[in-house]
Amino acid sequence: MIADAITPPDNSDGIRHQLREHLLVVSDEIENGGVDGHVKIRIRNLTKLSNGMEDPILRGISVDIPKGKIVGIIGPSGGGKSTTLRALNRLWEPPAGTVFLDGHDIVNLDILGLRRKVGMLFQLPVLFEGTVADNIRYGPQLRGEKLSDDEVHKLLNLADLDSSFFSKIGSELSVGQAQRVALARTLANAPEVLLLDEPTSALDPISTENIEEVLVKLKKKWGLTIVMVSHSIKQIQRIADIVCLLVKGEIVEILPPNKLCEAKHPMALKFLELSS
Numbered sequence: 001m002i003a004d005a006i007t008p009p010d011n012s013d014g015i016r017h018q019l020r021e022h023l024l025v026v027s028d029e030i031e032n033g034g035v036d037g038h039v040k041i042r043i044r045n046l047t048k049l050s051n052g053m054e055d056p057i058l059r060g061i062s063v064d065i066p067k068g069k070i071v072g073i074i075g076p077s078g079g080g081k082s083t084t085l086r087a088l089n090r091l092w093e094p095p096a097g098t099v100f101l102d103g104h105d106i107v108n109l110d111i112l113g114l115r116r117k118v119g120m121l122f123q124l125p126v127l128f129e130g131t132v133a134d135n136i137r138y139g140p141q142l143r144g145e146k147l148s149d150d151e152v153h154k155l156l157n158l159a160d161l162d163s164s165f166f167s168k169i170g171s172e173l174s175v176g177q178a179q180r181v182a183l184a185r186t187l188a189n190a191p192e193v194l195l196l197d198e199p200t201s202a203l204d205p206i207s208t209e210n211i212e213e214v215l216v217k218l219k220k221k222w223g224l225t226i227v228m229v230s231h232s233i234k235q236i237q238r239i240a241d242i243v244c245l246l247v248k249g250e251i252v253e254i255l256p257p258n259k260l261c262e263a264k265h266p267m268a269l270k271f272l273e274l275s276s
């Protein structure tokens with residue numbers, strides 16, 4: 001059971017400390033809801049200062065991402081959602097002792113190995129030159145493995161693309177199709193975690209629905225852990241198991257999606273009101 005929404009913080013360090021402590025308790029409760037009660041990614045006091053800006057970009061974020069769940073991150077623009085996501089596979093280097101994958105500090109892991117395990121999909125897919133099959137084979141090829149045609153077809157299928165896409169080239173594809181190829185290419189690395197930064201914001205509603213179905217299927221069948229930044233509260237409500245509300249560099253609420261209306265933080269409330 002996830003705890004009720006948290007008390008709104010003010011600017012004092014004491015309250016901020018209480019808020020973090022409370023979120024850790026909530027995280028622990030969420031942890032118990034994960035597959036085998038296992039925390040896949042543990043974030044502790046993740047802070048990022050900004051050159052030339054008075055306010056830090058991230059102010060001591062602490063949350064546990066349970067294995068085999070979809071965690072949605074929502075919040076106002078500029079709040080630090082992408083920055084948080086990008087720390088998880090070291091697209092920027094988080095401070096030591098702040099991000100752990102299966103209990104291992106990610107700064108001590110081999111970076112290519114980490115990025116294989118923690119794959120990322122961006123808002124706009126960028127396909128490499130060559131065919132769809134070349135794209136899908138790219139990651140394993142870097143490690144000296146060649147995927148068979150059959151394996152490529154299976155990955156296409158997993159990303160909800162039929163076999164006719166095998167030999168197509170990027171310029172022949174719609175953005176929605178290219179996004180699914182990018183997903184298949186990421187899945188070819190057999191990731192354990194998928195980071196998604198607004199993966200459907202450039203897609204039409206049907207392509208969006210297709211991607212959402214694939215994500216839910218990957219969670220259920222593969223036990224994939226998914227962390228998704230989205231501007232769409234409705235999307236988060238459709239597919240996420242847990243929602244983190246990130247405001248001005250702080251996680252101010254962690255709630256199940258059906259309890260978002262119970263959020264208490266004033267900025268969170270305003271954001272939810274304007275977004276609904």
Ligand SMILES: Nc1ncnc2c1ncn2[C@@H]1O[C@H](COP(=O)(O)OP(=O)(O)OP(=O)(O)O)[C@@H](O)[C@H]1O
Pocket residue numbers: 050051057075076077078079080081082083084
């Ligand atoms: N490399 C960087 N150097 C300096 N400032 C940065 C850097 N990356 C992000 N920022 C700043 O950090 C803040 C958070 O940015 P971020 O992109 O993480 O927010 P966001 O919540 O994902 O926003 P949006 O919803 O608009 O995508 C912003 O003020 C942004 O300008």
